[in-house]
Amino acid sequence: MVEFVDARGDDPKEVVSRLRRPGGFLSEPVRKVARDIVSDVRDGGDEALLAHTERLDGVRPDPIRVPLEEIQAAKASLSPEVKESFGVAIENVRFFHKRELDRPFETSRAGATVGQRIRPIRRAGIYVPGGHGAYPSTVVMAAVPAQVAGVPEIAVCAPPGRDGSVSRHVLAVAGLLGLDEVYRVGGAQAIGAMAYGTESIPPVLKIVGPGNDYVTAAKLEVFGHVGVDAPLGPSEVVVIAEAGAFPERVARDLMAQAEHLSGASAILLTPSEELMRSVEPLLTGEPAELITLVRVRDSAHAVELTNLYAPEHAHIISEDPEAILQDLDAVGMVAVGDFTPVALGDYGAGPSHSLPTNGAASWASALGTHDFTARTNYIHYGPEALADLGPHVMRLARLEGFPNHAESVGVRLPKGG
Numbered sequence: 001m002v003e004f005v006d007a008r009g010d011d012p013k014e015v016v017s018r019l020r021r022p023g024g025f026l027s028e029p030v031r032k033v034a035r036d037i038v039s040d041v042r043d044g045g046d047e048a049l050l051a052h053t054e055r056l057d058g059v060r061p062d063p064i065r066v067p068l069e070e071i072q073a074a075k076a077s078l079s080p081e082v083k084e085s086f087g088v089a090i091e092n093v094r095f096f097h098k099r100e101l102d103r104p105f106e107t108s109r110a111g112a113t114v115g116q117r118i119r120p121i122r123r124a125g126i127y128v129p130g131g132h133g134a135y136p137s138t139v140v141m142a143a144v145p146a147q148v149a150g151v152p153e154i155a156v157c158a159p160p161g162r163d164g165s166v167s168r169h170v171l172a173v174a175g176l177l178g179l180d181e182v183y184r185v186g187g188a189q190a191i192g193a194m195a196y197g198t199e200s201i202p203p204v205l206k207i208v209g210p211g212n213d214y215v216t217a218a219k220l221e222v223f224g225h226v227g228v229d230a231p232l233g234p235s236e237v238v239v240i241a242e243a244g245a246f247p248e249r250v251a252r253d254l255m256a257q258a259e260h261l262s263g264a265s266a267i268l269l270t271p272s273e274e275l276m277r278s279v280e281p282l283l284t285g286e287p288a289e290l291i292t293l294v295r296v297r298d299s300a301h302a303v304e305l306t307n308l309y310a311p312e313h314a315h316i317i318s319e320d321p322e323a324i325l326q327d328l329d330a331v332g333m334v335a336v337g338d339f340t341p342v343a344l345g346d347y348g349a350g351p352s353h354s355l356p357t358n359g360a361a362s363w364a365s366a367l368g369t370h371d372f373t374a375r376t377n378y379i380h381y382g383p384e385a386l387a388d389l390g391p392h393v394m395r396l397a398r399l400e401g402f403p404n405h406a407e408s409v410g411v412r413l414p415k416g417g
Ligand SMILES: NC(=O)c1ccc[n+]([C@@H]2O[C@H](COP(=O)([O-])OP(=O)(O)OC[C@H]3O[C@@H](n4cnc5c(N)ncnc54)[C@H](O)[C@@H]3O)[C@@H](O)[C@H]2O)c1
Pocket: 033, 056, 057, 128, 129, 130, 131, 132, 133, 135, 138, 159, 160, 186, 187, 188, 210, 211, 212, 213, 214, 215, 231, 232, 233, 234, 235, 260, 261, 262, 263, 264, 312, 353, 354, 355, 356, 357
């Protein structure tokens, strides 16, 4: 049943905590399940990976790695229309992520040069979810930024269906992108396998990609041993709509993200009682259970709640959406205006659809090329620059009680200088 909230007179922090998923971010029982699976796979390799896959997905994939011919056959089986649509999505995503690529720099003053090199991570693992339907779009949204960043080795894990195979479309997109390393395992066991490696899966250096709570909890579990991206969990949208919005469009925007199920949530913030009442009967089926309609005072109130909630997506339907965009800060991706349903971003507007959830948008960002690069800073001083900075460094090092730091500078300064 759709939930109604009247937030007009309430403390915004209380409203936001009511809107969050019950149980907060990753319950301890979920974390424990993920922790146990990850440690089993770390210690038991392929056998543990297969045992958990059989228990959770009902199948023992054999072999674990998808043969190249299967990827090629999946690619060849695409209809021309579907191939064209994936092609458009890939091109748009590539265009956007080429634009966001960070550039190295070097700058010098008074004999001192400082700079930053940017290097791609050598081997990345991409998780492609697939419990409630496969996500070939996620292959595009994670692998394209990795390729633009220059990652030379990309491994993909996706859960198998009951017949042991990975979705044909996931394989086909891998083929379109020239990826040849796909494994038919999912959930926390796939994260453990990519982090620690098994007989079949060489370990990666960083794991990225969205998934359910078990996947997110497993990523937190392996963080430190490998890099991980932000928590990219169940889909969320906040639709900020003014009185003139079309109810049918607003309803579809809410239902679109709610239909991911698996803990998804969709929230309407509107000052219009009439809009709420006309949207409500259009919300049906299982997704409707995940939708909340919230009456706010005005657009400024909607912005305040959205920034506190920090959703994965916000969609602005207003006479002046640009003005609201300028005031939104903590959002993974904003869809601006009535002609920009969030679904455009889900499938191919440009920015990756892999986005932080559950409030993480207040400190994390959409998946991008920065997730697949690391920075090496460098400093290069000449004798004069050393003479300028050296005495300050010696003083600060002695202050901290580190005489050898001080003398590593001192022995390079001219005697009696
Ligand atoms: N934030 C984003 O960027 C983004 C993008 C796409 C999808 N998503 C979200 O990703 C999620 C995908 O979730 P999903 O479940 O469909 O697929 P999934 O691949 O994340 O999870 C399926 C796997 O979970 C494991 N699992 C299921 N029940 C378990 C249990 N009780 N104990 C241990 N492991 C268990 C199984 O191994 C299964 O293969 C959705 O919530 C969707 O909204 C988010």
